[in-house]
Amino acid sequence: MVKNKIKYLVLGAGPSGLTFAHSLLDQGISKNEILVLEANAEAGGLCRSSIIDGAPLDIGGGHFLDVRKKEVLDFLFRFLPREEWNSYNRIAKIILRGQEIDHPLEGNLWQFSKEDQLNYLESIAQTGSVRGETMPESFIEWIRWKLGECIANDYMLPYNRKIWSMDLNLLGTYWLYKLPAVSFRETLRSCLEGKASGTLPAHGTFLYPKHYGYGEVWKRMGKALGSQLITNCPVRTIDLSTQTINGIYQADTIINSIPWTHWLEMTSNLPEIIRENIKKLVNISIDVDYQQNTLQTKAHWIYEPCGKNSYHRMLIRSNFCPGSRGYWTECNAMRSLPTNGFRHHNEYAYPVNTLEKPKAINIILEWAKKNKIYGLGRWGKWEHMNSDVAVAEALMMARTLTSESIMP
Numbered sequence: 001m002v003k004n005k006i007k008y009l010v011l012g013a014g015p016s017g018l019t020f021a022h023s024l025l026d027q028g029i030s031k032n033e034i035l036v037l038e039a040n041a042e043a044g045g046l047c048r049s050s051i052i053d054g055a056p057l058d059i060g061g062g063h064f065l066d067v068r069k070k071e072v073l074d075f076l077f078r079f080l081p082r083e084e085w086n087s088y089n090r091i092a093k094i095i096l097r098g099q100e101i102d103h104p105l106e107g108n109l110w111q112f113s114k115e116d117q118l119n120y121l122e123s124i125a126q127t128g129s130v131r132g133e134t135m136p137e138s139f140i141e142w143i144r145w146k147l148g149e150c151i152a153n154d155y156m157l158p159y160n161r162k163i164w165s166m167d168l169n170l171l172g173t174y175w176l177y178k179l180p181a182v183s184f185r186e187t188l189r190s191c192l193e194g195k196a197s198g199t200l201p202a203h204g205t206f207l208y209p210k211h212y213g214y215g216e217v218w219k220r221m222g223k224a225l226g227s228q229l230i231t232n233c234p235v236r237t238i239d240l241s242t243q244t245i246n247g248i249y250q251a252d253t254i255i256n257s258i259p260w261t262h263w264l265e266m267t268s269n270l271p272e273i274i275r276e277n278i279k280k281l282v283n284i285s286i287d288v289d290y291q292q293n294t295l296q297t298k299a300h301w302i303y304e305p306c307g308k309n310s311y312h313r314m315l316i317r318s319n320f321c322p323g324s325r326g327y328w329t330e331c332n333a334m335r336s337l338p339t340n341g342f343r344h345h346n347e348y349a350y351p352v353n354t355l356e357k358p359k360a361i362n363i364i365l366e367w368a369k370k371n372k373i374y375g376l377g378r379w380g381k382w383e384h385m386n387s388d389v390a391v392a393e394a395l396m397m398a399r400t401l402t403s404e405s406i407m408p
């Protein structure tokens with residue numbers, strides 16, 4: 001029997017759902033018209049942290065706050081004020097050819113031996129993109145075309161094989177537009193001058209809480225919602241004919257930040273075409289493993305594209321969590337080896353940008369919108385997005401929906 005009628009029912013209390021709910025309150029929507037349902041005991045989603053071996057560990061992987069979006073920072077500082085964050089100039093490394101090279105690779109090829117520099121330069125001079133060749137459609141050929149054989153074969157392809165652990169030609173290329181073009185001239189100059197070239201990557205400077213893990217800001221945001229957030233409350237059923245969740249919450253508008261793939265089990269009356277398109281959405285799972293030895297490096301994180309280790313990234317927490325020791329690793333769960341140490345399994349870690357995804361998610365979102373259901377965040381949009389982007393999008397969606405609802 002339906003217990004509650006709710007104007008805005010938010011599924012999931014990760015950064016997207018939490019921000020959306022707070023932003024509604026900021027728009028003057030009454031508390032009684034908002035409810036967030038979360039499966040876990042704590043808010044924060046992939047951005048949660050736990051205390052492991054006496055210090056914080058981000059159980060969803062390494063999480064750092066980008067400092068570029070003022071609106072997002074102002075919003076987050078309401079919950080964890082600026083003075084509770086440390087700012088770092090990022091040091092990220094890549095293990096390649098038996099040595100640690102600064103990230104991004106294309107800007108730091110000068111750190112290799114002269115012979116290796118020559119090989120990279122020769123390969124960059126011959127890239128298809130530089131020579132004006134037609135852009136290929138397959139992922140593997142696209143990477144070679146854009147970055148040259150050497151960067152593709154030494155780094156980009158092995159790294160992508162590790163993280164996705166699937167046939168790379170099932171991936172689209174539409175999401176690679178952010179990869180910088182590698183300029184032969186700039187790379188040569190960098191090798192001759194012995195210093196980095198190129199633009200600063202994301203997280204050139206980042207913020208990380210002084211005394212907590214990254215999860216603290218979201219935990220506080222959840223707490224501030226009070227009874228508007230129900231934790232330990234997995235969404236199990238959605239009746240589309242009445243917009244009723246778990247048989248007790250009837251929603252006017254549903255904000256979905258949980259994986260659409262869950263809807264296959266939860267909803268018996270999904271149209272067949274939506275069901276078919278949801279089945280096209282793919283995600284990968286990541287295991288986060290803690291290691292207690294402290295590595296002798298200044299890096300905050302290190303990528304490991306090849307090599308004997310199954311993981312693809314190490315997060316050196318002793319370099320960004322004051323007073324901590326050890327590091328953690330991120331590994332595609334299909335490659336993970338058994339462990340006796342701390343492990344957190346993230347079933348939904350990365351949405352995969354397959355060839356089929358853009359069309360499938362568009363069909364799902366268009367159908368959903370007609371039913372006053374809105375996809376939000378990493379799983380609602382099935383998009384790689386960092387938490388700052390998730391926050392920015394949730395702020396925007398709350399503003400848009402509330403202004404639409406007061407239109408005559």
Ligand SMILES: Cc1cc2nc3c(=O)[nH]c(=O)nc-3n(C[C@H](O)[C@H](O)[C@H](O)COP(=O)(O)OP(=O)(O)OC[C@H]3O[C@@H](n4cnc5c(N)ncnc54)[C@H](O)[C@@H]3O)c2cc1C
Nearest residue numbers: 012014015016039045046061063064235377378385386387
């Ligand atoms: C390895 C890794 C590294 C990352 N590094 C960074 C970084 O450095 N900086 C950064 O800003 N971002 C980073 N991100 C991205 C960041 O984690 C996401 O942007 C952010 O978590 C997206 O928030 P969300 O709310 O959309 O999704 P999520 O955080 O996934 O939240 C979804 C929520 O829905 C809940 N849920 C799921 N199913 C149900 C159900 N049936 N019923 C109720 N609730 C349910 C989940 O428990 C979860 O709380 C990283 C992500 C990964 C995987």
